Structure formats: C-alpha cells, structure tokens
Amino acid sequence: MKRAEQFYTAVFTFSFEKDNIDGYEMSLFPFEEKSSGITGALVKGDVYKPTKDGIIIYFKNR
Structure with missing residues (x-):
C-alpha cells in the first residue's frame, strides 16, 4: 500500500x-x-490479491 501511495502521490x-x-x-x-x-x-x-495479471488503469490528462 505504501509503495502504491508513493507512486500515485509522485x-x-x-x-x-x-x-x-x-x-x-x-x-x-x-x-x-x-x-x-x-x-x-x-x-x-485479505480478499484482494495483487498479481502481475491484475487490472490495467488508463489515465488521460487534458
């Protein structure tokens, strides 16, 4: 969680x-x-299991 927070914050x-x-x-x-x-x-x-086959999120900045 901390690594993901740091990524999106940056x-x-x-x-x-x-x-x-x-x-x-x-x-x-x-x-x-x-x-x-x-x-x-x-x-x-505990019900969320991160994997390398997880979701992909796309962002578009205008």
Whole structure:
C-alpha cells in the first residue's frame, strides 16, 4: 500500500485521505463534491490479491 501511495502521490502530486471501511485499509483519491469527475481508492484487505495479471488503469490528462 505504501509503495502504491508513493507512486500515485509522485505522479499526481496530491495526498490521499486515509480511512478504514469494514476492516479494509483504504487510501482515497481526492474528490470534491462540487466538481465533476471520478474518484477511486487503493484498498488493502485479505480478499484482494495483487498479481502481475491484475487490472490495467488508463489515465488521460487534458
């Protein structure tokens, strides 16, 4: 989790909001209710198994 947080913080220059929901450690991407857009979270828990065949995320910067 720490390595992923460091990566995204360096790339996007923001800070995560930390939370623990239903026993899962979460690092929430910033989001403002009054702004449009999407958000997400890094989640750490026993049901999540990182693999080299995991998801691919694409970002587009305008």
